[in-house]
Amino acid sequence: MASYRLGVRVGNWLEEEVAEEERLRDFIRKREQGQLLGQRLARLQESVFKKVELSVSSDGFVHFGDTVLLMNPDKKSSKEREPEISGDVTLAVDMDEISLYSDEPLQISRGLSAVKSVDPMGRNAFCIVSVDGSAVGEPLRYGQNFLIGTKGGISDKMTETKIIITHCYTNRNLAIPRTFCVWSYFGREFEVICHNYLDSHKVEEDQNHWEIITGNPGPEDGTMLERPEALPEGYKNE
Numbered sequence: 001m002a003s004y005r006l007g008v009r010v011g012n013w014l015e016e017e018v019a020e021e022e023r024l025r026d027f028i029r030k031r032e033q034g035q036l037l038g039q040r041l042a043r044l045q046e047s048v049f050k051k052v053e054l055s056v057s058s059d060g061f062v063h064f065g066d067t068v069l070l071m072n073p074d075k076k077s078s079k080e081r082e083p084e085i086s087g088d089v090t091l092a093v094d095m096d097e098i099s100l101y102s103d104e105p106l107q108i109s110r111g112l113s114a115v116k117s118v119d120p121m122g123r124n125a126f127c128i129v130s131v132d133g134s135a136v137g138e139p140l141r142y143g144q145n146f147l148i149g150t151k152g153g154i155s156d157k158m159t160e161t162k163i164i165i166t167h168c169y170t171n172r173n174l175a176i177p178r179t180f181c182v183w184s185y186f187g188r189e190f191e192v193i194c195h196n197y198l199d200s201h202k203v204e205e206d207q208n209h210w211e212i213i214t215g216n217p218g219p220e221d222g223t224m225l226e227r228p229e230a231l232p233e234g235y236k237n238e
Contacts, residue, residue, distance in 0.1 A: 044095065048186075052125040054215035054223055062212050065136035066128045069120055069213035069223065070148070070165070072176045075206055084188070085178045089114040090213075091192065092124040093150050095185040114176050114190035118213070120223065123186075126150060162209045167194045173208040 030036050034043070055066035062068065070091040094111040115124060128140055129147040140146055145168060165174040172194035182191045197205040216222050 048093075048095070048122040050122045052120040052122060054120050054125065054213065056215040056217045058217060059139075061139040062128060062214070063137050063139050064128050064130045064134050064146070066214065067120075067125050068128065069118065069124055070126060071118060071211045071213050072114060072207075073162075073209060073211055074178075075209075084181060085190070087116055088118055089116055089176060089190050090118055090124040091126070091174075091210075092189070111184070112192040113182060113184045113186075114192050115186075116190075118223065120215075122150075162211060164204055164208055165210055170194060172196055173204060174210065175207045177207055 027036075031039070034040075052067060054068060055063070057063070057066070071088055072091070073088050074086055076086070092113055092115045094113055117124065126148040127150070129149045130136075130138075131145050131147055134140075134144075142163075166172070167174065173196050175193055175195045175197055176190050177193060177195070177197075178190065180191065181188050183189075195207075197207040199205055213223050
């Protein structure tokens with residue numbers, strides 16, 4: 001049986017060495033381009049959880065180009081719902097998990113969910129976008145078609161008012177059924193669907209109600225949800 005001296009290479013040593021060098025070159029290339037999984041995850045975290053400043057409505061209207069939250073308020077008491085499906089929630093975009101493991105740019109999926117957080121961040125802040133050529137800054141009117149992009153008539157004001165958001169092609173309303181939760185890339189969240197929830201009088205129920213939340217114009221910052229309620233003239237809070 002032949003014997004080998006120390007240092008003699010056996011087997012597919014050349015192929016293994018070439019493969020190892022190729023893996024090293026690939027690693028260096030991805031690191032320099034910021035495409036390593038850890039780097040992509042860090043950018044994702046920075047993007048979707050980054051604090052977003054909401055638009056401040058000085059006139060009470062929602063305008064094209066505004067950055068807002070879309071909130072489904074929970075008007076039922078905590079005793080009427082299970083704790084995990086109660087509370088105000090905001091519409092949020094989900095993440096296309098497959099793109100994390102690809103060399104292609106990170107993609108936000110077309111899927112939606114709803115989160116309990118009402119703090120504006122990259123996931124749940126949306127821009128009101130015109131589809132009919134309305135200029136940025138023009139007020140959005142009831143019945144007017146618009147798009148909501150990730151990051152924006154009549155004289156009734158739409159901020160802090162219950163509204164119905166209807167899908168143009170199906171004529172179904174955006175809704176949160178609150179019957180069970182779903183698991184997204186970010187964890188346990190609320191399912192978002194298009195469905196008309198109507199009571200015996202053919203009136204939309206709470207599942208279809210949304211509020212457009214803008215920034216707080218006062219010195220308190222935050223959103224309009226944190227704004228102190230106005231007291232009647234002459235009222236003293238003692």
